[in-house]
Amino acid sequence: MIKGIALLLLFQLLGESIVFTTGLPLPGPVVGLVLLFVAMQTCKMLGLGLFAEAETAADGFLANLGLLFVPAGVGIVALWSQLQSQVGAILLVLVASAVLTLAITVWTFVIVRRLVGRE
Numbered sequence: 001m002i003k004g005i006a007l008l009l010l011f012q013l014l015g016e017s018i019v020f021t022t023g024l025p026l027p028g029p030v031v032g033l034v035l036l037f038v039a040m041q042t043c044k045m046l047g048l049g050l051f052a053e054a055e056t057a058a059d060g061f062l063a064n065l066g067l068l069f070v071p072a073g074v075g076i077v078a079l080w081s082q083l084q085s086q087v088g089a090i091l092l093v094l095v096a097s098a099v100l101t102l103a104i105t106v107w108t109f110v111i112v113r114r115l116v117g118r119e
Helices: 002-022 028-046 052-063 065-078 080-085 087-116
Strands: none
Touching: 002 028, 002 052, 052 065, 065 080, 080 087
């Protein structure tokens, strides 16, 4: 498990390093995740099982994903008085972002459907 976590952190470090040196407007962990995906697919095609421990570590993180929401919940409870004074703005942003996300998702689906030719 330790080797798997170290491997995941190594790819995050690679992503952060690439973003830092090139100035890409992307988060470093996202770049590291793409690199990890490419490396895993390459090893899979070559028949190498180098990432089995990384998969075990990732499964461990996913199994405990709910724990990562605890700090956010504690923050909401701790700052409840400040949140109450801005509930209108928060609701407006939540609704607007949900509508915008839905519209962009539908638009993307329509474009991809047209490109594939299944109209």
